[in-house]
Amino acid sequence: MKPIAPAKVILRRCESYDVDTIRRILREGLEELGLQPKGRTLVKPNCVSSGPMFKDAYTRPEFLEGMFLALQDRDGGMTELALGERCGITIPTRTSFDGAGYYPMLKRVGVKGYHFEEEPQVEIPLTHEGRLRDYLFTPEPIARADFFVNCPKFKSHPWTTVTFAMKNYIGIQDDRHRLIDHDHRLNEKIADLQHIIQPQFIAIDAITAGAGRMLTPIPFDLGLIVMGNNSVAFDSVCSHIIGLDPESIEHIRFAREHGFGPTDLASIAISGDVTLAEAQAKARGFQVGLVRVEKYFEGTHITAYAGPPPEPERTDYCWGGCPGAIEEAVEILRLFDKEFDEKIPHLHVVFGAYDGPIDAKPGERVVFIGDCARFEGMLGDKLVKVESLYRDRATKDPHVAEHEDILAKIFSVRSTLREARGEPFVRLEGCPVSVAEQVLALVMLGGTKNPYMSASEAMRFNKGYLMWKSATAAKRLRGIPYQKDGTFEERGESAPE
């Protein structure tokens, strides 16, 4: 399919998570856009993390229930109706679905759930100009979808300013593939992901939106459902709602340059029972969160230093990688340990090619985070030289990308810190060093509570982890591979032309 034109965006008032109200609003949206789902119909929520500690981070189950019922109301010949996602921060998707209350909801509406890391990853070739790679991997249900429904959560994001429809595509890749290019070129990666699949219908859960951050957002009662048929137009209107120019948000601008839709309001038909001006008034005070790491840690026990990432002609700061990940890691730790800021000893964290002074007093640890960290200078009375380990992205082949699950990460972070005992600094390798690894490193360096071991989360995590491992082991025994190399030909109707 081509990205849908003319681009339409519908703004509707919705003050509560009442399933019948949501169903009616979404059904009317489908009717207004002239859409009837058919074939393999796949709904993609944002379930990056869930459970009581992350209660405003994910698309609510009531919203999805309303969506499935509305799709069934408008059935135009569906052969399958399913929900699919790869959640974030190294957690099994089963754990996130459980924490989000998705399983009882799926049962009520008779809908199948895909945990994308358990499905075969298939290869999609890219041919557009300016692409980061010649192909990307995505789970097979995405590649086969005929009617794709994007159902994100309305949130701020520390790496990409916002996460609306297009940023939600990070969850159409399993961990090992999504972490490739999840660095200072993240916005280009998001634009490239739009070439895998195009949505026929988009509806965002903006009833309670998430301000400031993405994993631990501040709840913001926006009282809206926004619907549309074109991702670029949709994200542009959402940006205007919170007072941002969509052209200033890189992944939106890049997708517009790739031909996926318009950013200018004059080319978008906006309708509904709320005007854009009224929606903007509702969103007054909504915080977005591009905060440089040095600023973020001001007034805390942690001092941050950031030099430019590789390819400095593109940007002087790695917005899509390690610095943003430490901000999310600290927000998680603050949730699980109210005394985190008091407990954490004075620490210095360094990113990129940094060439200023590092003001570490005797006994204070210095941590270089990420493969591109580079430094030459004094740490106390020692001259220290830290070399960049960064590998050009052209040398990273997704065919052979490897994955470390959380247990392997715990082991490797622990051994890195143990080996660095007595040394003037610690180096955490990776590009990026994930949120999970930075959480673990801070826990081990600071003696604060470990979220992965918290009583409230551990049971759900262990259950999800064991079910994930047994489901994948059973698939391997049946001869279903993790990954299928070579162009995947059996594309559904949602494949872009």
Ligand code: SF4
């Ligand atoms: S190592 Fe980290 S900071 Fe450096 S380019 Fe990669 S993601 Fe960015």
